[in-house]
Amino acid sequence: MQLDELYAEKLGLLLRLRDEERVTWEGRFRPPLHGAEANPRPSRDLPVRVAVGGTPGSVERAGRLGLPMALGLIGGSVDHTERLVDVYRKAGRAAGHPDEKLTVGLTSHFYVGETQEQALEEFYPFYRRYLAPETNTGRGWRVGRDEMAAMTARHGALMVGDPGHIIAKILDLKSEPGVDRFLGQVDIGGMPPEMVRASIERFGDLVAPSVRHVLAS
Known part of the structure; x- marks a missing residue:
C-alpha cells in the first residue's frame, strides 16, 4: 500500500510541476517545495x-x-x-x-x-x-x-x-x-x-x- 501511495504522490507532484510555473507543495515522502519551478521548462506540454x-x-x-x-x-x-x-x-x-x-x-x-x-x-x-x-x-x-x-x-x-x-x-x-x-x-x-x-x-x-x-x- 505504501508503494502505491508513494507512486500517487510522485505522479501528482510531477503533474503540478508540468502544469504550474511555481509550485508550493508538501507531501509524505519527500521534503516540501516552496515556490519551486522546473528548470528548464519544456517548450511545449510535457507528455506524461x-x-x-x-x-x-x-x-x-x-x-x-x-x-x-x-x-x-x-x-x-x-x-x-x-x-x-x-x-x-x-x-x-x-x-x-x-x-x-x-x-x-x-x-x-x-x-x-x-x-x-x-x-x-x-x-x-x-x-x-x-x-x-x-x-x-x-x-x-x-x-x-x-x-x-x-x-x-x-x-x-x-x-x-x-x-x-x-x-x-x-x-x-x-x-x-x-x-x-x-x-x-x-x-x-x-x-x-x-x-x-x-x-x-x-x-x-x-x-x-x-x-x-x-x-x-
Whole structure:
C-alpha cells in the first residue's frame, strides 16, 4: 500500500510541476517545495503516460487523471486487457475527460521470425532464461515450451511469430480492446545482436507498413 501511495504522490507532484510555473507543495515522502519551478521548462506540454502493471486501482487512477495509459502485458490473454481498458475508459469518462485523451498503449515481449516455427524455436531459450529464478534473484519461474507457445497464440500475451501472425495480433489489439499504440520489448534474455536486429528489420519492413495500410483503409 505504501508503494502505491508513494507512486500517487510522485505522479501528482510531477503533474503540478508540468502544469504550474511555481509550485508550493508538501507531501509524505519527500521534503516540501516552496515556490519551486522546473528548470528548464519544456517548450511545449510535457507528455506524461502512466505505466500500469494491470491492477484495477492503478488503471482507474490513470483514467481519473485523464492521462494516457501504458499497460504491460506479460502473461494471460487479450481478454484480460479488454476488461482493464474498459475500467480505464469508464473512470476517465466519469471524471469528465474526452475519449481522445483516454488513449492506451500496450507493451509485450516481442520477436518477429521468418516463420512461425522458427520464431518459437529461436525465442524460447532466451525467454526461458529471462524469466528464470537465477536471472531474477529467486523471484522468477521456469516457463515450459508448450506454455510459451500457448501465450503466442492469436489472443495470447506474447507477440512472437512470423510477420503475418504479428500483424494479425496487433490489429486485434486495435479492434478489440481499442489499443492505440503498441510497444515491443525486443531484447530479452541475452539475445545476440543479430537476432534483435533481424526482428526489428522484419517489423519495420513487413509488419509496420502492413498495419498502417490496414488502419488507413
